[in-house]
Amino acid sequence: MEQLYVIKIGGNVIDDEDKLSSFLKSFVEIQTQKILVHGGGKLATQLAEKLNIPQQLIDGRRITDEETLKIVTMVYAGYINKNIVAKLQAYNCSSIGLSGADGNILLSHKRIHPTLDYGFVGDIDIVNISLLKACLDINLSIVIAPITADNKGQLLNTNADTIAQEIAKALSNLYDVNLIYCFEKSGVMSDIDDENSVISSINAHYFDKLKSEKKIFAGMIPKLDNAFAALSKGVKKVMIGKAEELNQLIEGKAGTTVVNE
């Protein structure tokens, strides 16, 4: 099967114009089909501050009231998404920017939680791959903003890590999917203070050991849980590392590769 990379980048790359340009240049160098999923939380927070709309984050999740939904829709699906697309086009990489609402790619429902009201936050029910496939078939790289919709026309703020994972899984019948999570660290580290302690390969058994020894950064655990879930659903490989090292990550020369066995 053809190779497909699904790559998620976070705020630390998006907020810095030079870092973003440099990342996009390395993204363009990937010669196979590719999908980029982006967040953009810091820019959303900045706009909310300018508009005096208080923001509340619980465990890194943004409580999304009506005004905050407007902000994230504008920032993620508008400003960030279209700037990335325009830059990719300038680097001769044909691309298209989409939200989960487009072509009903990601059908979600408003999160139901026993005690907390997250507001307009979406949990994904269905991934419709037809539009994604049509775009890849005409050799477009796809840039996805973390906004989805329910079946009543309500837009919903949706976790970008989860979107990357769900899309990777849904396309794994058609492609050999490599899922890459880029973040601010060099990979999964055995010592959080030592960038040289990157674990180059981790399986479920080793993950359990590190957890029991409390040798793994708490923020890393959901990312790894997601990674193992993706592998169990057909994704070929999951890689975690720095956006600045994307090409080395792909070559296995940097970051952490999460493996089934």
Add this chain to the structure above:
Amino acid sequence: MEQLYVIKIGGNVIDDEDKLSSFLKSFVEIQTQKILVHGGGKLATQLAEKLNIPQQLIDGRRITDEETLKIVTMVYAGYINKNIVAKLQAYNCSSIGLSGADGNILLSHKRIHPTLDYGFVGDIDIVNISLLKACLDINLSIVIAPITADNKGQLLNTNADTIAQEIAKALSNLYDVNLIYCFEKSGVMSDIDDENSVISSINAHYFDKLKSEKKIFAGMIPKLDNAFAALSKGVKKVMIGKAEELNQLIEGKAGTTVVNE
């Protein structure tokens, strides 16, 4: 050839949630291929006011400095575009929201003007139909935000009327294209104060006569110039009227039809 409707709606429909929903319901009733081009100036102006970014309009064109470009990109390509798409999906109309940057649909350059600096305003050079055709081929209705890009990755604020016209012309080799301009009036009127004076059909000769008699509203002249230009480039029919009367417009029971002869 298959029928295609290219419909442009303006701010008066977009700003009013009930009007927009009602318009979108009538849009969904069109059984052929369809493309919706939207503006959204009033919402952009409101956001600029909240952010204390002064706006300058010359002849209805927004002078687009860097901060204003961010605003229009967020409002047009983010908030308005994705809300329309989510609503259409809810009405069982599969749709996709795009800007001119996506798939390089509308390649533009920053406007060059001898005396005025319009800022980041785009004039269209090339329409690339491949993405539009791929979307129509999988029966997606297309929703287009009036943001384009140049070949250096710079986003540009671009007139929605012109976008509708350029897309209509570019697709007229593949489809029988009907171009509809929706605005706040019932059509082209011989008496600007009398909504009952709508001219049901206008050709170039009659247009010249009305102009020479000063019986035509100045704001109407560029719309009609655009309409005749589109007809001369292969567009089958141009209709002008109220968004509220979309289905009657299409049936020829309301508004003004602009014809070649």
